Amino acid sequence: MPIFTETKFRALPIFTGLLFMLGVPLIVALLVQYDYLQDLERVSNERLALYERTLNSALQRYEYLPFLVSQTSIIKELVTKGGNKLEVNVFLQAANQKAESAAIYVLNNDGIVVAASNWTERDSFIGLDLKFRPYFKDAMKGSGGKFFGVGVMAGEPGFYLSHPIRIRDDVVGVVATKVVLSPLETLWQEGGETVFVADSNGVIVLSSRPKWKYRTLVPLSKDTLSEIHERWQYPEPKLKALASRTSYLLGFRELHIGKERFLRNSRSIPGMDWQISYLMNEAPLWERTLGTALTSFVLVGLAILTRMFLRERSQRELSRQQAIEAERIRKMNKQLALEIEERKRTEKELRAAQEELVQAGKLAALGEMATAVAHELNQPIAAIKTYIASSRLMLSRGKLDDLSPNLNKISELGDRMAKVTGQLKSFVRKSSNKKSEFDLRLAIDESLTLMKHQFQVEACELDLNLPDSPIQVVGDRVRLEQVLINLFRNALDSMQDTRAALIGVSLTTEGDKARIHVWDNGPGIAEEIGNRLFEPFVTTKKEGVGLGLGLSISYKIIKDMGGKIRAGNHPELGAEFFLHLPLANSDKE
Ligand code: ADP
Numbered sequence: 001m002p003i004f005t006e007t008k009f010r011a012l013p014i015f016t017g018l019l020f021m022l023g024v025p026l027i028v029a030l031l032v033q034y035d036y037l038q039d040l041e042r043v044s045n046e047r048l049a050l051y052e053r054t055l056n057s058a059l060q061r062y063e064y065l066p067f068l069v070s071q072t073s074i075i076k077e078l079v080t081k082g083g084n085k086l087e088v089n090v091f092l093q094a095a096n097q098k099a100e101s102a103a104i105y106v107l108n109n110d111g112i113v114v115a116a117s118n119w120t121e122r123d124s125f126i127g128l129d130l131k132f133r134p135y136f137k138d139a140m141k142g143s144g145g146k147f148f149g150v151g152v153m154a155g156e157p158g159f160y161l162s163h164p165i166r167i168r169d170d171v172v173g174v175v176a177t178k179v180v181l182s183p184l185e186t187l188w189q190e191g192g193e194t195v196f197v198a199d200s201n202g203v204i205v206l207s208s209r210p211k212w213k214y215r216t217l218v219p220l221s222k223d224t225l226s227e228i229h230e231r232w233q234y235p236e237p238k239l240k241a242l243a244s245r246t247s248y249l250l251g252f253r254e255l256h257i258g259k260e261r262f263l264r265n266s267r268s269i270p271g272m273d274w275q276i277s278y279l280m281n282e283a284p285l286w287e288r289t290l291g292t293a294l295t296s297f298v299l300v301g302l303a304i305l306t307r308m309f310l311r312e313r314s315q316r317e318l319s320r321q322q323a324i325e326a327e328r329i330r331k332m333n334k335q336l337a338l339e340i341e342e343r344k345r346t347e348k349e350l351r352a353a354q355e356e357l358v359q360a361g362k363l364a365a366l367g368e369m370a371t372a373v374a375h376e377l378n379q380p381i382a383a384i385k386t387y388i389a390s391s392r393l394m395l396s397r398g399k400l401d402d403l404s405p406n407l408n409k410i411s412e413l414g415d416r417m418a419k420v421t422g423q424l425k426s427f428v429r430k431s432s433n434k435k436s437e438f439d440l441r442l443a444i445d446e447s448l449t450l451m452k453h454q455f456q457v458e459a460c461e462l463d464l465n466l467p468d469s470p471i472q473v474v475g476d477r478v479r480l481e482q483v484l485i486n487l488f489r490n491a492l493d494s495m496q497d498t499r500a501a502l503i504g505v506s507l508t509t510e511g512d513k514a515r516i517h518v519w520d521n522g523p524g525i526a527e528e529i530g531n532r533l534f535e536p537f538v539t540t541k542k543e544g545v546g547l548g549l550g551l552s553i554s555y556k557i558i559k560d561m562g563g564k565i566r567a568g569n570h571p572e573l574g575a576e577f578f579l580h581l582p583l584a585n586s587d588k589e
Pocket of ligand 1: 547
C-alpha cells in the first residue's frame with residue numbers, strides 16, 4: 001500500500017481570486033476617480049469664475065447709459081413737449097456710436113418709441129409699441145429695468161437696460177439701451193468649452209452650444225409659456241426641453257444632456273435671476289477611471305497568476321520530494337518485509353532445532369532415569385535372588401527356622417524397591433490441581449510436626465520464626481508440605497557429622513510475595529552439583545539413600561504455584577533455600 005498519496009494541485013479558491021481580481025481594481029478606480037473629480041472641480045471653479053466675470057462685465061458695462069441719457073434736457077423736453085425729434089435722434093445716434101451699444105431709444109409714457117439711435121435704418125425702432133416689455137414696465141414704476149429677449153423688429157436677441165425719465169417725481173418716459181451679447185457667445189464657442197446661462201425658468205439664454213440656445217432644462221408650464229409670450233421674450237417654437245437629467249457621482253453634480261454626460265458647476269449672476277453653468281465632459285474622467293481599473297485588474301491578475309505559478313511550482317516540488325520519500329519508504333518496507341521473512345524462517349529453524357533438542361533432552365533424561373532405576377533396582381533384585389537361592393537350600397536341608405530372617409530380608413528389599421518406584425511416580429505425577437487458599441504458617445507447622453521425630457533422633461535444634469498474622473497463598477498445601485519436608489530431610493541428612501545441628505525456618509513477606517527461608521549449619525551444598533541442584537537424578541547421597549529427585553520435584557511444585565525456589569550457601573553457616581510464593585491477594589488481582 002502506498003504510504004503517500006500523490007498531492008494534487010490545489011487552485012487558489014475561485015471566490016478569493018475573483019474578489020481580488022474585481023475588488024482591488026474597483027477600489028483603486030474609485031479612489032483615482034474621486035481624486036480626479038476633485039481636480040476637475042477645482043479647475044471648473046476657476047473656469048466658471050472667469051466666465052462669470054466676463055459676463056458680468058458685459059452686462060454692467062452699459063448700466064449707466066440709460067441713466068445718463070434720461071438726465072438730458074432735450075430728452076425730457078421730447079417726452080413732455082414734443083421737442084426737437086431730429087436733434088434727439090442725432091444725439092442718440094452719436095451716443096450709441098460712442099458707447100458701442102446696439103441701440104439707444106426713448107419711449108413715451110405709453111410705451112411708444114419716440115426717438116432712436118437707429119432712426120435712419122430701415123428697421124428703426126421709432127413708432128414701435130413696447131409697453132409689454134418688462135424693462136418698460138419696471139422703468140415706469142420708477143426703477144431701472146433689465147431684460148433679455150429677442151428684438152421685436154429683427155428678432156435679434158439682446159440685453160435691454162432701462163431708466164425712467166423724471167420731471168420732478170413723475171415718470172414721463174423711459175430711456176432704453178439694447179446690448180448685444182452675441183460677441184461674448186462667439187468667444188465662448190471659439191473657446192471650445194461648454195458654458196451656458198439659464199434664466200429662472202430654466203431657459204438657456206446664452207450658450208457655447210448654439211443648438212442649446214432657447215432650449216429649456218425642464219419642460220415649461222403653460223403659465224410660464226404665456227408669460228414669455230406676453231413679453232415677446234424668446235422665439236417660442238424653440239422653447240423645448242432638452243433630454244436632460246441631473247444625477248450625482250461620488251457627491252459631484254452631473255448633468256446628462258442627450259447621450260452626453262457632464263460634471264456641472266453653476267453659480268448665480270448677482271443682480272440677475274440667471275445662473276451660469278460650466279460643464280465638463282466626463283469622457284476623459286471615465287477613460288482615466290476605466291484605464292486605472294484595467295491596469296490594476298491586469299496587475300492583480302498578474303500577481304495572482306504569479307502566485308499561482310509559484311504555488312504550483314512549490315507544490316510540484318513538494319510532490320516530487322514526497323514521491324522520492326514514498327519510494328524510499330517503499331524500499332524500506334520491502335527491505336523490512338524481507339528481514340521479517342528472514343526472521344520468521346530463522347525462528348522456524350530455531351524452533352525445529354529446539355524441538356529436536358527437547359526431544360533429545362527428553363530421551364537423555366529418560367536414559368538417565370532408566371539407568372538410575374535399573375541401578376537402584378538391580379542391586380535389591382540380585383540380593384533377593386541370592387536370598388531365595390539360600391532359602392531354597394535351607395528348605396532342602398530342612399532348616400526351616402533359619403528361613404525367617406531370609407524372608408525378612410526379602411521383604412525389606414521389596415519395600416526398598418517400592419520406595420524407588422514411589423519416588424518415580426511422584427516425579428512423573430502432574431499437579432493434582434487441588435488448589436485452595438491456605439495460611440503458610442499452618443503448612444510449615446504441619447511439616448515440622450511430621451518431622452518432629454527425625455529432629456529428635458538427629459538431635460537437631462530448630463530456630464523457628466513465624467509472623468503473628470496469617471500469610472495466605474493459593475495452591476496444593478499437601479504438595480507444599482512435601483517440599484518443606486524434603487528440605488528438612490536434606491538438611492538433616494547433610495548434618496550427620498555436624499555437632500549442635502541447627503535448622504532455621506522463617507516466614508516473611510516481600511512486596512506481593514511470601515518468603516520462606518530454610519537454612520542449616522551443615523557443610524553446605526557440594527560445589528560440583530551447585531549448578532544442577534534442581535535437575536533430576538542429581539545426588540551426592542549413598543546408593544539406595546537418595547534418587548536425586550527431591551529438589552527437582554520441589555522445583556516443579558513451586559513453579560506450579562507461580563513461585564520460585566532458589567538455593568545457595570550461607571557465607572558463615574551451611575546451605576540455605578528461599579521459597580517465594582505469590583500472596584493470595586496479589587494473585588487474585
Ligand atoms: P536426594 O535427597 O535424593 O539426593 P535431592 O534432589 O533432594 O535428592 O538432593 C540433591 C542433592 O542436593 C543432595 O544429594 C545433596 O547433595 C544436595 N543437598 C540438598 N540439600 C542439602 C543441604 N541442606 N545441605 C547440603 N547439600 C544438600
